[in-house]
Amino acid sequence: MNLIYIHTHDTGKYVQPYGSPVATPNLMQFASGGTLFRHAFSAAPTCAPSRASLMTGMCPHSNGMLGLPHRGFLLNDYSRHMAQYLQNFGFETILCGEHHEAPNDDMIGYSRVLSRDKSAKEISEKAWDLTNANRVADFLFSGTGKPFFLSFGMHNTHREYPEIDQSINPDFVMPPFPIYDTKETRRDMAAFYSAVRIVDSCVGIVLDALKRSGHGKDTAVIISTDHGIAFPRMKCHLYDTGIGVMLMMDFPGNPMGGKVLDSLVSQVDLFPTVCDLLGISKPAWLQGHTLMPLLNGAETEVRDKIFAEVNFHAAYEPKRCVRTSRYKLIRLYDDYNHIVPANTDDSPSKDLMLRSGYLAEARPHEMLFDLYLDPTERVNLVTENRYAEIHSEMSDRLNRWMLRTKDPILMGKLQKPKHALVNKPSCISPASTDYEP
Template sequence: MHNVIYLHTHDMGRYIGAYGYGVETPAMDAFAEQSTLFRHAYCCGPTCSPSRVGLLTGRTPHQEGMLGLAHRGFHLEYPEHHLGAHLSKHGFSTALFGIQHEFNGRLGDMPYGRIETGGHLDTPLERDKWATARACDFLKEDHDQPFFMSFGLFYPHRPFLRASEYKGRIRPPEVLPDVAPIREDMEDYACSVGFADECLGTVLDEIKAHGYFDNSIIILTTDHGMAFPNMKCSLTDHGIGVALLLHYPGNPTSGKQLDSLVSHIDIFPTICDLICLEFPEHLQGHSFVPLLKGENSKARNEVFSEVTYHAAYEPKRCIRTHRYKLILRWAPLTYPLANCDSSPSKSFLRQHDWPQNPLPEAELYDLVLDPQEQSNLAGDQFIEVVERDLRQRLMDWMRQTDDPLLSGHVERPAGALVNRNDSEEPGNTDYEEIKAP
């Protein structure tokens, strides 16, 4: 039976060389040449814990109770649904090296037989280096049963590593202005993702050196978009779009790029399909193995994504099809600045009155004619049939998945830390008072 190796970065989106961006990521680029690269893969929620829970349970974050961040007091209600738990039940050994974001408040629920996070070290740089070395040690060992290995990197999460010099030649994301402070911020991102790439390259080299490349399913992905304004915690493609590379023995689409829509929620059933394991009843995703084998031309017609809490309360949901995106918001219809990571880019935009205006209840975008999602078509008469259809499909999904937003304001759990909506930064201050029920 194949091993399953899950390689994941933090806050990377698709901003790597393999997706055509001007950052140097030679290890991931080389891996892309031996994998299927999905151009249109999307996360279940553009925040850390919900996105990972969606991927690792194959179910929507709100169904699993992960409506916010695990390190702030939100919990995965059904740890037995985790991919690691399912594989362990079927004879896999399980190991975690580096970060995870599903069990920060309940470490005892983690479904790993071996856990080495580097939490005793002082800096993210030291922890990522340590986790890389421990993962390589694991791969050098003899294994008498198939294994599930999760290797998680902190980078390129903020605070970024500093670039040794600023050349001012890197282009910011299209959603941000091309000005010196943001270019310098992007150069620090490039430095940070370059370090993550080195760590991944070291582990991938060890995978190949010990023969695991030929008998393993390897997933390389990230949780959500980059930690820049209008990206992370945003339901635009800048927030929900993710890099996704998949390798497995005999993959007929190895080295190819696919434009079909896929969701992180589809990875769990795809792994089960590839290794001929039963599908747990709780799964909401769909295997995209038929897509890889050429039996279907597309995996799905739409993907869904969600935010309820990040640092602050910001309830919103979206549906994305091949052509259109509909985003719906619930009160409050104001932008909580605490949901944007502190950064030079954020500081620059705030100096220029970002954001000041109330947010719309609905946003509708034609992703063919408006790929940057700048022209909101919601309420326009000429496209009302499309909007009505997308609203119906989104509400049907919410009803089918028992979305708590359908009942109104979603209360946070007792003890969870949530910033007030007028907080300007996501630091550990300005928390709302939270009382036990």
């Protein structure tokens, strides 16, 4: 069996199959015939650590990707990347478009890269993604003598967003919770939805080529994103708005085709699942659980908790969380008493919050939420006596995971690589050049 992994930038779950009010007919058709996971989570709500975790089957502090490659962070061992591992079993591994797992394509070790020409990207991200979708289609029609793994990454829905699609009227768009409803934030979300439309068009090109080339009969497809959308309290935050992701998959003979699953899953579970789908052995370093018992109907759960983390994004802001189906504990491991604004992408929505006193808000270093009663994660229960036992249990789960995975934050402040670019925690924008020494 072959495998195509289709992924986007900063989409969260804001697509039609998850109830978002934007037409994505190609994603909807795929979800309707495949398997959709309602409770899938990223291992990190930042671009490179999330992707590196999915591609290695390890959390960021285990695989070494504590920050962003273009700022100086790298994987500890690129031979543990899925693209290189699959080559050991005779797979041709192909990259087209975004990856965000190394400062250049060659470091990762794909057999072939289809998207070295950056001219389309320089014109617009829309043109870049559409050009790459057609490159994937051309590859599917060209044929190959080997089984293949193809990673197709889109820049959309990363900021900056494209011009608002003429079919989308911002006056009738609702900004995402918890963003306040204003003309500016409506336009911000309308631009995001315009980027989602581009994503859906690209997915349609690839899926159409998959069907017409005949590879639909021998190819598994996984569609996901790295983390939540680039709005305040989402991307780079451990709330569900930051770590919740779309995850849809399908493969020939899928017993759960057309099904929606409420099972708790993490993106670190995809590497072991891929191994089972492709019929190859699993490497010893994997930290996730195969999803095959869910996909073949043998089980309804493969895990009872997920973990996620942040270390470096634009600025240093280490934090960890453990989440069960009902409860979440978030813990911060720095001594800041203020918001770290550079870790929120610049946007009209961020500007509104900055003007309104966002930086004066309290920043608790520990938060406990009862998600059944408070799915929006607004009521911190850490000091509530009636939740003392739950707090103790969740804290123990988090501590045991950190010990088991040898989390370096337990030894004190994380050190950045010598020449890495890390903004000072006082920087307002990630575009600032005021870096830590």
